[in-house]
Amino acid sequence: MANIKDIAKQAGVSISTVSYALNGSPKVTEETSAKILAIAKELHYVPNAAARNLKRQETKIIGAFLTDFSGSFYGDLLQGMKEGANQRGYDLVVCSGKQSHQLLPQRMIDGAIVLDEKFSNEELLKYADLGHKLVVMDRDLKHPNINQVLLDNKAGATIAMEHMIELGHRKVYVVTGPEGSFDSRQRLQAVKQTIGRHPDMQYIEIEGDFNKSAGAHAGLQIAKEYPGPAAVFCLNDEMAIGMYDYLMTTDIRIGEDIHLIGFDNIEVSQYTQPRLATIDYSKRKWGSLASEQLLKLIAGEEVEQERIYVTLVKGKSMGSV
Numbered sequence: 001m002a003n004i005k006d007i008a009k010q011a012g013v014s015i016s017t018v019s020y021a022l023n024g025s026p027k028v029t030e031e032t033s034a035k036i037l038a039i040a041k042e043l044h045y046v047p048n049a050a051a052r053n054l055k056r057q058e059t060k061i062i063g064a065f066l067t068d069f070s071g072s073f074y075g076d077l078l079q080g081m082k083e084g085a086n087q088r089g090y091d092l093v094v095c096s097g098k099q100s101h102q103l104l105p106q107r108m109i110d111g112a113i114v115l116d117e118k119f120s121n122e123e124l125l126k127y128a129d130l131g132h133k134l135v136v137m138d139r140d141l142k143h144p145n146i147n148q149v150l151l152d153n154k155a156g157a158t159i160a161m162e163h164m165i166e167l168g169h170r171k172v173y174v175v176t177g178p179e180g181s182f183d184s185r186q187r188l189q190a191v192k193q194t195i196g197r198h199p200d201m202q203y204i205e206i207e208g209d210f211n212k213s214a215g216a217h218a219g220l221q222i223a224k225e226y227p228g229p230a231a232v233f234c235l236n237d238e239m240a241i242g243m244y245d246y247l248m249t250t251d252i253r254i255g256e257d258i259h260l261i262g263f264d265n266i267e268v269s270q271y272t273q274p275r276l277a278t279i280d281y282s283k284r285k286w287g288s289l290a291s292e293q294l295l296k297l298i299a300g301e302e303v304e305q306e307r308i309y310v311t312l313v314k315g316k317s318m319g320s321v
Contacts, residue, residue, distance in 0.1 A: 002040075002045045003109070004022070004045075006045075007039050007043060013152065017036070021164065030104075035135070037321070057111055058068070059107070060110060061093055062094060062291065062298075063093050063104075063280070064078065064081050064114050065112055065119060066095070066102070067114065067117050069096065069234075071238045071266075073097075073237075073283070076282075077284070077287040079287065080284035080287025080288035082287075082291075083287075084288035084289070088292075089292075104132050104226045107177065110133070111133035111251055112133075113304075114138065114139075115136075117160065120306060121141060125138065125141065125146075125170065128144075128145040128146050129143075133145055133294060133298045134146045135293050136149065138181075138182040138183065139194045145297065147303045148284065149306045150308070151286065152267070152281075154187070155190075156188070156234070156281070159262065159310065159311075160261050161194040161195070161233065163277070164259060165201070167259060169229070173203060173205075174191050174203065175239050176188055176205060176207055176208050176235055179206055181210065183236075184235050187263065191203075195266070200244075203232040205301075207297035208239050210235070211239065212242030212245070214239050214242065215239030215246070216242040216243060219247050220246060222247075229256075229257055229258070229259075230259075230260070232260045232261070234260070234262045234263070237262035237278055240260055240263075241266075242259070247260075251290025257276070260277065263279040266278075277312070277313060278313050280311050280313045281308050281309065281310045289306055
């Protein structure tokens with residue numbers, strides 16, 4: 001692949017003259033510029049984006065780092081990020097995996113939104129110390145170059161638990177998320193705080209993994225030991241849907257024998273019969289706000305820590321149990 005040295009040699013000019021011409025600088029005459037551009041086209045020259053970005057100190061691109069892309073959770077979230085970026089003239093790239101972390105130190109992006117447990121706090125703080133601008137959606141970090149846009153997980157889990165208690169439940173199963181998940185830890189902490197205020201409640205914890213198969217496995221466990229009416233709080237909707245699908249193959253009646261509630265209000269939860277109870281919030285707003293806060297950081301504008309609030313979507317009413 002041709003580089004500016006090749007162009008300079010063929011044109012009989014210096015490398016700096018080629019650079020000026022390629023960047024449209026008035027320091028080069030129109031005649032010389034036209035000659036250089038023609039040679040660049042002839043040699044199929046492609047600009048080195050990394051070098052150009054380092055010189056300009058901007059790419060007009062921000063990155064979104066996710067743990068993975070599985071499940072139906074990410075669509076609205078990423079659409080919100082894209083809309084927030086586009087409104088201020090930026091594009092969005094979506095990344096996953098350790099190798100993609102190098103986009104930050106190589107300055108291939110101007111900043112990053114992080115919803116990726118594979119990013120350690122130490123790594124993020126190191127990048128922030130080096131001047132990189134970051135928005136985190138899955139942890140509590142304090143740094144001038146880091147802004148937090150967090151979901152109100154504790155409020156959501158508290159609302160879910162109190163809803164079960166209002167329905168008359170005194171036995172509750174809770175299906176957790178991955179051990180490294182900030183959201184799961186926050187929700188589980190709120191669950192335990194609520195249980196602590198109701199010493200007459202029976203609490204059974206089942207390890208999950210935020211996917212449908214984990215929900216189905218938990219449903220199998222509950223069905224095997226089912227002694228009577230109970231509530232189940234799956235810490236996300238993917239697991240709740242997995243459990244719903246499994247329990248529908250048994251004699252256990254959802255909404256009567258088992259009251260099931262999830263978290264996230266993903267689209268498929270709206271079509272279950274009976275309708276799945278869940279904790280709702282605007283994923284698009286969450287993503288858009290994360291982009292907006294990041295671009296304010298990049299522009300040197302003042303930002304505040306933000307929180308996305310949640311509401312309860314009720315399922316089929318069971319009455320007192």
